[in-house]
Amino acid sequence: MRHAARCTAEIREASVALESRDGRTALVCPRLGEVTDVPRIPRRDREGRALMALVCLATSGCAAAAEDDPDAAVDPVVEIVSDEHLCRQDALMSDFWNCGECGAVCEPTEADRCEEGHCACGMSSACGAGADCRFGRCVPPDLAGANCEFDAECTSGQACIEGRCTTVQCDDEACDGIDNDCDGEIDEGEGGPLSEWCSSSPAEELMPPCQRGVRVCVQGEWTECMGEIPPLPEVGLLRCDGRDNDCDQCVDGTLVGGLCISEEPVGYDVVYLMDVSGSMQGTIDDVKEATRSFSARFSQREEFRFGIVLIPSETGEHDFAAIHTNLTDFDSFDAALSTVNANGGYGLEPQWDAVYEIATGELPLAFREDAVRILILFTDEEGQSYRALRGLSAVDEAAMCESLSHGEVLAVVSDPPHVGDFDDCSVVIEMADSEQMERDLDQVISDPCG
Numbered sequence: 001m002r003h004a005a006r007c008t009a010e011i012r013e014a015s016v017a018l019e020s021r022d023g024r025t026a027l028v029c030p031r032l033g034e035v036t037d038v039p040r041i042p043r044r045d046r047e048g049r050a051l052m053a054l055v056c057l058a059t060s061g062c063a064a065a066a067e068d069d070p071d072a073a074v075d076p077v078v079e080i081v082s083d084e085h086l087c088r089q090d091a092l093m094s095d096f097w098n099c100g101e102c103g104a105v106c107e108p109t110e111a112d113r114c115e116e117g118h119c120a121c122g123m124s125s126a127c128g129a130g131a132d133c134r135f136g137r138c139v140p141p142d143l144a145g146a147n148c149e150f151d152a153e154c155t156s157g158q159a160c161i162e163g164r165c166t167t168v169q170c171d172d173e174a175c176d177g178i179d180n181d182c183d184g185e186i187d188e189g190e191g192g193p194l195s196e197w198c199s200s201s202p203a204e205e206l207m208p209p210c211q212r213g214v215r216v217c218v219q220g221e222w223t224e225c226m227g228e229i230p231p232l233p234e235v236g237l238l239r240c241d242g243r244d245n246d247c248d249q250c251v252d253g254t255l256v257g258g259l260c261i262s263e264e265p266v267g268y269d270v271v272y273l274m275d276v277s278g279s280m281q282g283t284i285d286d287v288k289e290a291t292r293s294f295s296a297r298f299s300q301r302e303e304f305r306f307g308i309v310l311i312p313s314e315t316g317e318h319d320f321a322a323i324h325t326n327l328t329d330f331d332s333f334d335a336a337l338s339t340v341n342a343n344g345g346y347g348l349e350p351q352w353d354a355v356y357e358i359a360t361g362e363l364p365l366a367f368r369e370d371a372v373r374i375l376i377l378f379t380d381e382e383g384q385s386y387r388a389l390r391g392l393s394a395v396d397e398a399a400m401c402e403s404l405s406h407g408e409v410l411a412v413v414s415d416p417p418h419v420g421d422f423d424d425c426s427v428v429i430e431m432a433d434s435e436q437m438e439r440d441l442d443q444v445i446s447d448p449c450g
Helices: 004-013 062-069 278-292 330-337 352-360 397-402 418-422 434-446
Strands: 016-023 024-028 039-046 050-057 077-082 113-115 119-123 132-134 136-141 158-161 164-167 193-198 211-216 255-256 259-262 268-275 304-311 322-328 372-380 409-414 427-428
Touching: 024 136, 050 119, 136 268, 193 352, 268 322, 268 352, 278 330, 278 372, 278 434, 304 352, 322 330, 352 372, 372 434, 409 418, 409 434, 418 427, 427 434
Parallel strands: 268 304, 268 372, 372 409, 409 427
Antiparallel strands: 016 024, 039 050, 050 077, 113 119, 132 136, 158 164, 193 211, 255 259, 304 322
16 A cells, blocks of 8 residues: 555645745755755646646655555655746746746747747747757757857857857847847846937037937837937027027027027917816906906007817817817907806816827917917816827826927916916916906016016
8 A cells, every 4th residue: 555645645735935045045845844956847737737846855754654554655755846837827928938828838949038929039930950049049050060068068159059069140239139249148238238329310410408318228129218408499488598499509599600690489379278167167257357458469469369279178078178269360369268158067177188289289279380389278177188088198297298399388377276287387377366367467478588
């Protein structure tokens, strides 16, 4: 009568401990506290899960079973199974030990990764017979090379391929997830990850304060260009901010015959962004009254144009902003503003979206190229974005601010609890009565460069 099964069950019921030895985590056999020097072998359990097995000497662990039956033939070796490579359905596309399906282990001599559920060597398919996967490429053996078993038996620049010392072709390191230069490291540069200068403009044309940026190789792909200061056209407020935005060595002007000629804006395009949710009717009335006081100042001045964007729109869908009145003369604008009223209580106010879509041109307002763009947002709610409901990228305050690339003036008229959602890149004006609002708006519109 053999008690190997009983002994195995007893050993398996004891937990397989994890101990840290010399900075490494090791599985430790129960009772004996030591692991035999037997390699871990991939295999599957009854449910098809990939397992790694450790073989433990279990003679003393089975002593109790032998005492119960002196005639028992106790099996001295028991297999302890760890879950180090358990199969996970959400990892089948990239798990080297379960590539595409549970238990499908990639052959190390043929592949170095699992890509989309298939074993691969670098960026190519797994190597077939007659080649080994080395440094991200399939390398055929040099049949005239010396016999070998390990790489260390070959000379520098060679590897042991199919039992033959074979010269391995090495190249300069590139950002591709492959060890191109055969130094054992992937996508590495001097002292860290592979990196390089980057610029959206030809490097030879860059003058201070413009500068190149840097991009870094991460998992075989370049990051975006970081730290770059690109030249920007001096339009809008960028014509009067005291900075050389286009990096032509002429601040707020243009070089003509070696002389820096200052250029004033040709006009001012003013857009009212009106939150028309139900709670805004009182503010809308104050805006109308304050704006009427501008009539004597702006009605005959062609350099000023005005437009209206409603937040949300007047259509049946209320998760986006829409143009109510495109940029026009003051009198036409004032007449259109008189028709604007609160919509009765819709709870969606996509203010961040409205500013972003005006700045990016998604809302096609007829801006003049050389005019200063003045955006004035009226709202009593926190910043919001609903672009995701339309399958578009959501916008937050940072994205809204980043979109303002034409020297726009952004002024936000809001209640104090919500100004923090807009103040990173705007002039914040607290809501007030029509008289104070008139003074605040007059300052923003009349002297944006002041």
